[in-house]
Amino acid sequence: METSKAVVVKKFGNYDVLSVEQFEQPALDGRIEVKVEYGGVNFADLYTRQGLMYQKKLPFVLGMECVGTITAVGVESTDLQVGQRVICYDYHCGMYRDVLRVTPDKIYPLPDYITFEQGAAIFVNYLTAYFSIIELGNLKQNQTVLVISCGGGVGWAATQLSKNIDGVTVVGTTSPEKYPEVQKNGVDKTLTLNSDFEKNLAQMCPGGFDLILSTYAGPLYGFLETQLKPLGRIVLIGANNLIQNENKLSVLTFLKGWWTTKNVRLEDLIVYNRVAAGLHLGTLIDKDPERVRDALNKIFEMVKEQKLRVKIHEVLPMERVVEATKLLAQRKNVGKVLISMRTEK
Numbered sequence: 102m103e104t105s106k107a108v109v110v111k112k113f114g115n116y117d118v119l120s121v122e123q124f125e126q127p128a129l130d131g132r133i134e135v136k137v138e139y140g141g142v143n144f145a146d147l148y149t150r151q152g153l154m155y156q157k158k159l160p161f162v163l164g165m166e167c168v169g170t171i172t173a174v175g176v177e178s179t180d181l182q183v184g185q186r187v188i189c190y191d192y193h194c195g196m197y198r199d200v201l202r203v204t205p206d207k208i209y210p211l212p213d214y215i216t217f218e219q220g221a222a223i224f225v226n227y228l229t230a231y232f233s234i235i236e237l238g239n240l241k242q243n244q245t246v247l248v249i250s251c252g253g254g255v256g257w258a259a260t261q262l263s264k265n266i267d268g269v270t271v272v273g274t275t276s277p278e279k280y281p282e283v284q285k286n287g288v289d290k291t292l293t294l295n296s297d298f299e300k301n302l303a304q305m306c307p308g309g310f311d312l313i314l315s316t317y318a319g320p321l322y323g324f325l326e327t328q329l330k331p332l333g334r335i336v337l338i339g340a341n342n343l344i345q346n347e348n349k350l351s352v353l354t355f356l357k358g359w360w361t362t363k364n365v366r367l368e369d370l371i372v373y374n375r376v377a378a379g380l381h382l383g384t385l386i387d388k389d390p391e392r393v394r395d396a397l398n399k400i401f402e403m404v405k406e407q408k409l410r411v412k413i414h415e416v417l418p419m420e421r422v423v424e425a426t427k428l429l430a431q432r433k434n435v436g437k438v439l440i441s442m443r444t445e446k
């Protein structure tokens with residue numbers, strides 16, 4: 102049996118369920134082998150490890166995205182070649198390995214002008230932000246957007262994509278110590294999700310928003326909807342409220358989070374001229390992979406033209422994956438956290 106070093110989840114639970122060890126590798130036949138450099142840490146790693154994302158068969162390898170170089174090709178007809186630099190993505194996980202074997206549909210060539218570190222921070226964050234802000238959000242000149250968690254990986258990308266549109270005002274929530282950095286990234290007005298949030302937001306932006314990017318389900322979502330201008334759009338991409346710095350979540354807590362959100366009233370959509378949308382990057386790729394590849398190429402071009410500036414918060418070795426995911430759960434990151442699979446020479 103062939104193996105590679107991997108971040109393994111053997112049972113669902115707290116941080117201590119993660120281990121770094123040799124884990125079974127599928128055969129090369131029908132797959133591409135990649136020597137991995139970095140993995141991009143996502144908030145979803147927290148949900149997945151706790152068993153909240155979807156039913157996964159245990160044990161499994163964590164991680165949705167990574168970058169590296171192709172070392173072997175086990176597929177007959179493909180343009181992919183040994184030596185090529187690539188991004189790999191699979192929302193079903195399996196990416197945190199030092200050597201990875203995946204089917205070609207999980208691979209995206211990485212242009213030479215993008216470093217491995219940048220590449221590991223682009224796929225999930227920038228594509229999610231792109232489809233939320235540009236496609237579903239349809240953000241236009243001189244409009245106002247509210248970005249919840251503007252200092253996080255997706256929020257950082259969403260701010261930059263918004264500021265590429267003339268005259269857009271970005272209002273962002275984040276922890277107070279992150280204000281200076283998010284303002285440098287383009288956020289015009291900052292506030293914090295504390296007990297005064299609703300009052301502060303109404304005072305700061307009495308005219309409301311054309312677009313809201315929400316990472317919060319639950320009661321806050323209901324309030325945010327009311328802050329939309331006529332013809333305003335709210336795009337829901339996650340449920341950060343379900344993670345309270347790693348307190349164990351019961352299935353009931355999880356479901357409660359969604360139940361309290363599910364009541365988007367159809368009548369209100371009409372009466373208040375609102376659009377309520379949702380995005381799941383993984384299922385979008387399943388249904389329309391070409392559209393995602395096109396969007397990725399647009400993002401690469403914008404990086405080349407220096408219209409987008411990828412920010413890495415910290416790179417930690419694979420063995421310190423627990424610390425890496427804790428940076429997100431404890432609200433410490435500004436931009437993207439990476440884990441490194443590099444073997445130092």
Ligand SMILES: NC(=O)c1ccc[n+]([C@@H]2O[C@H](COP(=O)([O-])OP(=O)(O)OC[C@H]3O[C@@H](n4cnc5c(N)ncnc54)[C@H](OP(=O)(O)O)[C@@H]3O)[C@@H](O)[C@H]2O)c1
Pocket residue numbers: 142143144145225226229249250251252253254255256274275276279316337338339340341342343344345346380381382383428429430431432433434435436
């Ligand atoms: N639908 C999709 O396809 C898709 C794809 C990617 C990501 N997402 C979602 O988008 C959100 C952002 O993802 P990301 O990977 O970029 O993560 P991230 O924003 O970098 O996550 C960490 C940050 O979230 C903020 N946060 C807010 N509430 C939190 C809580 N209860 N516990 C911990 N941190 C909290 C913290 O910043 P502040 O408190 O300073 O704001 C923290 O630094 C997540 O909900 C994720 O699931 C969805």
